[in-house]
Amino acid sequence: MRARLSDSFEVHEASDAEQALAFAIEHRPDGVIVDLSLPKMSGIELCQSLRDISYTSRIPIFALVE
Secondary structure, eight states, rough: HHHHHHHTTTOOSSSHHHHHHHHOOOHHOOOOEESSSOOOOHHEEEEHHHHHSSTTTTTTTEEEOO
């Protein structure tokens, strides 16, 4: 997925949901793609955390489900 998206978008990866949340808070990306089965914090918890913060609450989230 990274290879396909990086042709058209600037792509950043996080190894877990906590890193993804910290990145989103600091950089406010245009969108977030979330794997729902993540280590440390679930993808659902990440989505809820993004929605709970006023300045990340409008970031579009795309969820990947196996």
